[in-house]
Amino acid sequence: MPYVLLVHMLLAVALIGAVTHQALGVIAPVTRPDSFFARFRAVNGKGYVNAVIVLYLLTLSLGLFIYPNYRIGARVQMEALRLFARVGTFELKEHLMALGLGLLPVYWWVWQRPPGEQALSRRVVTVMLALIVWYGFLIGHFLNNTRGIT
Amino acid sequence: MRWDRVPPIFSIVFPLIYLPTMYYNWPVFTYVPRLREFHFLLYPPPQSEGPGMYYYGWLLTAGIGSVLIALALAALPEKTARRIPASLAWIVPLAVLAVLLDILSPWFTH
Numbered sequence: 036m037p038y039v040l041l042v043h044m045l046l047a048v049a050l051i052g053a054v055t056h057q058a059l060g061v062i063a064p065v066t067r068p069d070s071f072f073a074r075f076r077a078v079n080g081k082g083y084v085n086a087v088i089v090l091y092l093l094t095l096s097l098g099l100f101i102y103p104n105y106r107i108g109a110r111v112q113m114e115a116l117r118l119f120a121r122v123g124t125f126e127l128k129e130h131l132m133a134l135g136l137g138l139l140p141v142y143w144w145v146w147q148r149p150p151g152e153q154a155l156s157r158r159v160v161t162v163m164l165a166l167i168v169w170y171g172f173l174i175g176h177f178l179n180n181t182r183g184i185t
Numbered sequence: 186m187r188w189d190r191v192p193p194i195f196s197i198v199f200p201l202i203y204l205p206t207m208y209y210n211w212p213v214f215t216y217v218p219r220l221r222e223f224h225f226l227l228y229p230p231p232q233s234e235g236p237g238m239y240y241y242g243w244l245l246t247a248g249i250g251s252v253l254i255a256l257a258l259a260a261l262p263e264k265t266a267r268r269i270p271a272s273l274a275w276i277v278p279l280a281v282l283a284v285l286l287d288i289l290s291p292w293f294t295h
Contacts, residue, residue, distance in 0.1 A: 099241065103218030106238055123292025129240055130207070130285050134278045136244065137199030137251070140192035141274035147189075159275045 036104055040179070043097040047172045050090035057083040058165035061158050080161070084146045087164070088139055095132055098175075102129075109182040121181055128174045135167040187259055190266055195255040196274035200281035202254075203247035208288065212242020213249065 057080045068077035105125070113122050142164055145157040205211070215228035219235030230237045258266065 107218050119295035120293050126289050137196055141196035144192035156271050
């Protein structure tokens with residue numbers, strides 16, 4: 036199981052990279068990439084869409100595969116230690132991942148529209164997806180540091 | 186049928202189904218990890234079997250429901266279907282998130 040967790044983490048890193056590039060590119064697009072931060076944002080967001088969707092689905096699938104070990108292992112121990120807030124952060128993670136899954140179709144759809152169409156929705160949906168991915172990544176690692184999955 | 190209407194409608198409907206599904210616990214199936222057993226619909230396992238996992242079943246309930254409703258709404262006449270703004274696809278999840286935070290708040294005030 037630790038190997039599956041490791042692959043889950045590596046996929047999440049790739050997903051974070053892709054969706055963060057895209058989100059920053061859509062929030063603050065640049066025309067002259069003359070600094071590191073500007074170059075980070077100067078990406079063709081549309082080119083990331085399919086990769087983000089595939090990586091999200093793969094990362095989520097591995098998370099779902101690992102989840103039973105958390106449920107009967109780490110979570111039981113955290114409850115015994117009365118670390119309820121930490122359990123709550125994971126509960127929120129699972130619901131956010133579900134909301135992210137529901138967002139994927141519209142995320143794909145808004146990026147298929149012409150640039151001037153659905154610009155606000157494209158921006159908001161992309162940023163929402165990026166925040167969901169960041170939350171899932173950080174909480175996953177925080178809880179794994181609290182009580183690792185075996 | 187306008188197929189390009191299906192994705193935004195799916196994203197509007199999914200959180201609307203997911204929220205009551207998790208709150209009232211309507212999974213399509215239950216997984217009992219200690220026994221590695223699947224049970225159709227809701228199965229509250231006895232204490233000796235360990236906890237039941239409903240999350241997979243909730244995702245499936247919301248997924249199936251959203252596909253069916255999205256297909257039905259996409260088949261509406263052009264004039265009616267155009268009244269569904271795509272922005273609802275991110276407004277609804279944000280509203281559902283606010284409700285979820287309220288539902289989860291006991292974990293943080295326990």
